[in-house]
Amino acid sequence: MEHMTIVNFMPAYAQAPVSLRLLGEHLDDAVAKAEAEDVRLLLPQDSRLVERFGDKAAPMDGSIGFLYNNNTAVEGALKGQGLVSTGIVDSGAIPLVSGESWLLGTDSKTLWLEGAEMPIRLPTRTTARAILQAAGVTTDDLKALYLGFPQNMLITADKLDRPLFIRTDYARVYTVDNCMARALQEIASHFHREACGHCVYGYEGGFQIESILTDIVNKRGAAGDLALLRDLCPMMSGRALCNLDRALAHVVTEILDHFGDEIEAHISKRQCPAGECRAFMTYHILVSRCTGCGACMDACDDGAIMGKAKFVHVIDQRACSQCNRCLEACPEGAVVMAGIKKPKTPPRPIPVRR
Ligand code: SF4
């Protein structure tokens, strides 16, 4: 074990299988290289690759997120103990290198942007602007670029030219159409799934952060939620046993510092400024399209639609449970969902205009 190098081909969260893709492209070379070196390769359990690498393979299931920076967990995983760690971080004892560096040995990095069909390749040392340019993303509507697990770096639009090293396979672009409360809730949820559960401050702190944000994006946020999030971060940073949850605390602080007002609007104004959180959407019937056929009223189990034949129907927002049935039932496309900008509709049914 002392001189062995562990090569990681497991994708974090399975979002960006960059190394596995490269392994598929260079398989024969990789098998020969593994045979010649003192290495073990962390590979997905159900992969045909496990057979090709024989005893050089360490098959694993699930994601490998929490193995980063946690050598005790790596040791356990190599002994076939699965993904639950039983000890405290012992960083530096076992070299864990990314499959991509082991395979290609270059100072470039392959990066997969959420939603892209193909990964992009860049020098490891670069800037957020160069990443966005390589991906063909314009910066006009940009809120932030997030470099994913295990790097967990959020780069806001004002810091695009700062030098950085890419240390992740996955990135996500957030624009004005993306809600940062929702973004943070998704990030926290990923972290919580990766946490091993052996450290109260890390695991419980992560759970609390995810729960608070889930409430906020589902219109159940309460006054004081943001202060609670801020209080949790230094506690997690100082007392969590590994970098996983410290990294989460850092991302939470970054997002609160830059987008705190947007998140607060979900609580104090009952609004999602980006118009992305479904719980804050409302349903409306467009006067220009409604023929007064009544199909929406028949579909609504909440009795939230007012109207009669040949009258433009109207939705009572207080009674609407946002079930979407009227939108599906309307043959005219007259029912629409709206975020922060609401269409003008009459307060009660009026005769149809066409
Ligand atoms: S979304 Fe559902 S509850 Fe609301 S008006 Fe339409 S059918 Fe009724």
Ligand code: SF4
């Ligand atoms: S909104 Fe659609 S389904 Fe409802 S009455 Fe108007 S045309 Fe018919």
